[in-house]
Amino acid sequence: MGKIVLNSVRKSFGEVDVIPGVDLTIENGEFVVFVGPSGCGKSTLLRLIAGLEDTTSGAIVIDGSDATALPPAKRGLAMVFQSYALYPHMTVRKNIMFPLKMAGMDLAEATKRADAAASVLNLTNYMERKPGQLSGGQRQRVAIGRAIVREPAAFLFDEPLSNLDAALRVNMRQEITELHQSLKTTMIYVTHDQVEAMTMADKIVVLNAGRIEQVGSPMELYNHPKNTFVAGFIGSPKMNLIEGPEAAKHGATTIGIRPEHLEVVSEGGWSGVVGLSEHLGSDTFLKVTTDAVGTINVRAGGEVMLRHGDRVNLAPQANKIHRFGADGKALA
Amino acid sequence: MARAVTTQRKLVYTIAAWSVALLIFFPVLWTILTSFKTETSAVANPPELLSADWTLENYAEVWGRTDYPRFFLNSVIISVGSTLLGLLIAIPAAWSMAFVPSNKTKDLLMWMLSTKMMPAAAVLIPMYLIFQRTGLFDTRTGLVLALMLMNLPVIIWMLYTYFKEIPGEILEAARMDGASLRDEVLYILTPMAIPGIASTMLLNIILAWNEAFWTITLTTTKAAPLSAFIASFSAPQGLFYAKLSAASTMAIAPILILGWFSQKQLVRGLTFGAVK
Amino acid sequence: MATQSSRATARLMVAPSVIVLFIWMIVPLALTLWFAFRIYRLLSPDRNGWAGFSNFLWYFNSPDFWLAISNTLVLVGGVLAITIVFGVLIALLIDQPVWGQGPLRILVISPFFVMPPVAASVWENLFMHPQNGLLAAGAIGLGMQPILFLEQYPMSSVIFIVSWEWLPFATLIFLTALQSLSSEQLEAAEMDGASALSRFRYIVMPHMTRAITVVVLIQTIFLLGIFGEIFTTTQGGPGSASTTLPYMIYKQAVIAKDIGRAAAGGIIAVILANIVAFFLMRSMGKHLDT
Numbered sequence: 001m002g003k004i005v006l007n008s009v010r011k012s013f014g015e016v017d018v019i020p021g022v023d024l025t026i027e028n029g030e031f032v033v034f035v036g037p038s039g040c041g042k043s044t045l046l047r048l049i050a051g052l053e054d055t056t057s058g059a060i061v062i063d064g065s066d067a068t069a070l071p072p073a074k075r076g077l078a079m080v081f082q083s084y085a086l087y088p089h090m091t092v093r094k095n096i097m098f099p100l101k102m103a104g105m106d107l108a109e110a111t112k113r114a115d116a117a118a119s120v121l122n123l124t125n126y127m128e129r130k131p132g133q134l135s136g137g138q139r140q141r142v143a144i145g146r147a148i149v150r151e152p153a154a155f156l157f158d159e160p161l162s163n164l165d166a167a168l169r170v171n172m173r174q175e176i177t178e179l180h181q182s183l184k185t186t187m188i189y190v191t192h193d194q195v196e197a198m199t200m201a202d203k204i205v206v207l208n209a210g211r212i213e214q215v216g217s218p219m220e221l222y223n224h225p226k227n228t229f230v231a232g233f234i235g236s237p238k239m240n241l242i243e244g245p246e247a248a249k250h251g252a253t254t255i256g257i258r259p260e261h262l263e264v265v266s267e268g269g270w271s272g273v274v275g276l277s278e279h280l281g282s283d284t285f286l287k288v289t290t291d292a293v294g295t296i297n298v299r300a301g302g303e304v305m306l307r308h309g310d311r312v313n314l315a316p317q318a319n320k321i322h323r324f325g326a327d328g329k330a331l332a
Numbered sequence: 333m334a335r336a337v338t339t340q341r342k343l344v345y346t347i348a349a350w351s352v353a354l355l356i357f358f359p360v361l362w363t364i365l366t367s368f369k370t371e372t373s374a375v376a377n378p379p380e381l382l383s384a385d386w387t388l389e390n391y392a393e394v395w396g397r398t399d400y401p402r403f404f405l406n407s408v409i410i411s412v413g414s415t416l417l418g419l420l421i422a423i424p425a426a427w428s429m430a431f432v433p434s435n436k437t438k439d440l441l442m443w444m445l446s447t448k449m450m451p452a453a454a455v456l457i458p459m460y461l462i463f464q465r466t467g468l469f470d471t472r473t474g475l476v477l478a479l480m481l482m483n484l485p486v487i488i489w490m491l492y493t494y495f496k497e498i499p500g501e502i503l504e505a506a507r508m509d510g511a512s513l514r515d516e517v518l519y520i521l522t523p524m525a526i527p528g529i530a531s532t533m534l535l536n537i538i539l540a541w542n543e544a545f546w547t548i549t550l551t552t553t554k555a556a557p558l559s560a561f562i563a564s565f566s567a568p569q570g571l572f573y574a575k576l577s578a579a580s581t582m583a584i585a586p587i588l589i590l591g592w593f594s595q596k597q598l599v600r601g602l603t604f605g606a607v608k
Numbered sequence: 609m610a611t612q613s614s615r616a617t618a619r620l621m622v623a624p625s626v627i628v629l630f631i632w633m634i635v636p637l638a639l640t641l642w643f644a645f646r647i648y649r650l651l652s653p654d655r656n657g658w659a660g661f662s663n664f665l666w667y668f669n670s671p672d673f674w675l676a677i678s679n680t681l682v683l684v685g686g687v688l689a690i691t692i693v694f695g696v697l698i699a700l701l702i703d704q705p706v707w708g709q710g711p712l713r714i715l716v717i718s719p720f721f722v723m724p725p726v727a728a729s730v731w732e733n734l735f736m737h738p739q740n741g742l743l744a745a746g747a748i749g750l751g752m753q754p755i756l757f758l759e760q761y762p763m764s765s766v767i768f769i770v771s772w773e774w775l776p777f778a779t780l781i782f783l784t785a786l787q788s789l790s791s792e793q794l795e796a797a798e799m800d801g802a803s804a805l806s807r808f809r810y811i812v813m814p815h816m817t818r819a820i821t822v823v824v825l826i827q828t829i830f831l832l833g834i835f836g837e838i839f840t841t842t843q844g845g846p847g848s849a850s851t852t853l854p855y856m857i858y859k860q861a862v863i864a865k866d867i868g869r870a871a872a873g874g875i876i877a878v879i880l881a882n883i884v885a886f887f888l889m890r891s892m893g894k895h896l897d898t
Contacts, residue, residue, distance in 0.1 A: 052504050054612050071613075073510040085505035089523045098519075099509035146509065345704040352698055353715040356775065360718050362742065363730050375740040378749055425625035428618030440626070442889060445825075447633045449881045451833040453854035454874030457867050458639035481632040488625060513617065542723035544836040562725045563840070573740065576733060580726045591721040592714050599717070599780045 001063050002154035002186030003028045009058035019210040034190045035197040036207035042190045078147035079156040084139045086131040093127040096145045117145040137168045154186035206230050228328040231256045240296040252323035259299035261320035269315030367577035374573040390578035407557035411540035414479035418487045426491035444485040452545045472555045479540045494528025531597035541587045558583040643871035650865035663872035672848040680852040684831045686767040695778030703786045720776040728840035731769045762842045762850035778823045785819035853877050
């Protein structure tokens with residue numbers, strides 16, 4: 001079981017409100033991703049749930065009981081840190097068994113569990129090594145192993161993939177997703193990378209300056225961003241946000257069009273000159289300086305034979321235009 | 333630098349570096365050599381090396397005339413005792429400054445170091461009187477206390493820099509894994525900090541062993557360590573060089589050997605963590 | 609980055625150190641301050657009472673006092689200059705590819721393990737002695753007059769001895785710093801066309817700032833109180849030529865047995881140390897911040 005409810009959780013360091021007040025419900029078995037730019041408070045929020053920071057006010061309820069004042073060890077949560085935080089003087093086996101030893105579990109049972117975790121994570125051949133002798137990906141697995149042996153109510157991940165190289169990151173991302181599918185335990189995952197958020201999450205929580213901007217499934221956030229912040233943060237390449245007379249034509253202060261929702265047309269639309277074109281084969285990314293709406297990004301499917309200096313006409317798909325008011329909020 | 337160096341260049345550097353190093357080491361070497369010469373040989377002009385009369389007589393005489401074992405034992409007790417007592421007080425302090433820092437931590441460290449800036453001679457009289465009144469004068473306990481307090485800032489500072497290198501996330505991980513404060517210190521912090529604690533210990537034993545103000549002014553005979561032993565030899569008359577050298581060698585040899593063996597750990601500690 | 613309970617524990621654990629150090633500092637200081645304003649002579653115990661500022665005025669009227677102050681500062685400054693300049697040079701040399709770097713380090717660090725009274729008496733007798741010292745023998749061998757080091761150049765001689773004791777410390781810190789300098793930085797500078805001299809000036813030296821700061825800070829703390837070396841070699845003489853402030857205080861206390869004056873001198877020394885510390889911390893503090 002791992003249902004976590006935050007009731008107006010507030011955190012301040014001295015005068016500064018890092019988290020002015022957050023309400024959030026995380027259902028049992030959900031994979032929730034906290035995403036936002038650096039300094040948005042996502043890590044602090046995770047550490048509040050972990051119990052590594054005091055909650056200034058509000059309540060953290062885990063499985064129906066108030067855990068706000070409980071020390072980290074008593075909350076039944078496991079955490080995977082950004083630096084992995086492996087114990088350098090212990091072997092992989094001892095690292096994985098440490099939480100069980102702390103829980104006073106007998107050695108035979110603890111060994112059995114550690115071996116089981118190791119085989120799930122492909123660590124069986126490394127059990128007697130020290131963390132210093134492992135690669136980045138293996139260390140990451142040890143950190144996960146140390147978390148799963150405890151069979152916690154929920155897993156907390158603090159930017160666990162940011163120290164890995166790009167290829168490994170994709171692999172580990174998939175492994176963690178598969179782990180979630182097989183364990184079906186609640187996972188809370190902090191990242192600044194919206195691709196990780198989109199690919200892994202059941203539910204994304206977008207944070208900005210300590211406030212929740214929007215909560216929803218990846219597709220909800222993609223299709224219906226509540227405000228310009230979420231609109232600009234979710235999706236890659238970024239949504240084009242256009243102000244001025246073109247926006248006014250749609251009765252909005254700002255309109256947003258995703259690069260993939262712009263089409264190259266032979267006539268009409270916005271005329272402009274291609275500044276940069278990146279040909280990936282499957283996609284072509286264009287940076288076009290238009291006369292009407294400034295520089296915008298375009299994602300054209302497949303091979304599009306446009307080069308630097310070519311003149312193009314672009315037209316937004318009419319039903320994919322997001323409209324935002326003067327306060328940045330989406331207009332119905 | 334991952335660059336091929338010609339053997340010739342390496343040879344030139346080697347000769348230069350060894351010449352400088354031997355020059356720096358020479359006074360120590362010369363003292364040791366002189367200690368094995370007869371008094372006549374020791375003051376011979378021009379200085380004798382190959383033609384010198386070698387003897388162990390000086391050691392026998394210094395040993396016979398003084399109570400070297402007592403001085404030696406006092407030195408050991410005072411330097412080791414003050415270091416261990418200092419560690420006992422300093423470890424918790426350094427732990428909390430390293431892992432629960434506040435905005436006053438840096439100032440606190442600087443203040444601690446500044447207590448060492450008070451010249452010892454300035455407070456000699458009060459110290460002398462306090463030691464007389466409390467019965468600590470010329471006792472090992474008194475010197476253990478005095479040297480512990482004298483070196484405490486250094487111990488705290490060194491431990492602090494070692495502890496600070498242990499990532500806080502590891503201690504948090506232990507906390508998440510269900511470790512109590514006791515478990516955290518016992519299973520995680522101490523094993524990880526042992527190299528740092530060891531080199532702090534070594535450096536402070538050396539500092540305490542070589543301390544020569546309080547050990548001389550606050551003792552007469554009973555608790556006098558080797559620094560006082562050598563001070564009594566410092567006014568040589570006549571043909572006294574070889575014996576002075578023998579006594580000097582006896583005073584510095586234990587710490588010199590300890591220092592040579594632990595040189596690697598020491599150098600790291602000496603930098604106070606401020607230089608990586 | 610911590611919880612309430614860990615902060616409370618932390619304060620509890622730092623308390624013993626703070627308390628004992630505070631007592632160690634404040635009690636002798638308070639007593640010294642008290643004595644400084646008293647007439648307290650061991651040779652005439654019947655005369656006592658308040659002395660006002662007379663103990664302090666004695667110093668300011670004594671011609672030796674200003675000499676002692678300047679000797680103290682010259683000693684600190686001289687040793688710092690010698691150990692830093694030679695320390696950097698020797699560290700640069702040892703950092704080159706050489707055979708036997710390990711044994712080299714052992715030789716270089718050795719003077720650090722020699723206790724001050726031994727260092728001083730070895731230099732005084734075995735080396736600087738005008739008849740039997742090795743340096744005299746060398747001078748005679750070259751057909752020159754032996755130099756009367758401690759008689760004619762007492763301050764320089766003391767500075768030299770103390771520098772020998774502290775050179776290993778400086779050298780090893782600089783060596784550690786040099787070894788942490790990334791070779792890529794130097795190679796980048798080389799690609800940018802920097803000569804060996806400009807690489808030293810613009811890459812190596814800035815990298816060493818922190819190490820130099822540490823050396824200055826730590827050595828000053830120890831050098832301000834230098835006593836044993838002077839006591840063993842020159843006894844502050846000839847005359848007062850090599851008397852430093854700590855040694856002057858010591859003379860008042862132990863030879864003249866005037867506790868009041870010695871205490872006043874102590875207060876002056878503490879003030880001097882604080883002035884030095886103030887400038888030191890102010891100019892160095894920023895280099896030590898991590």
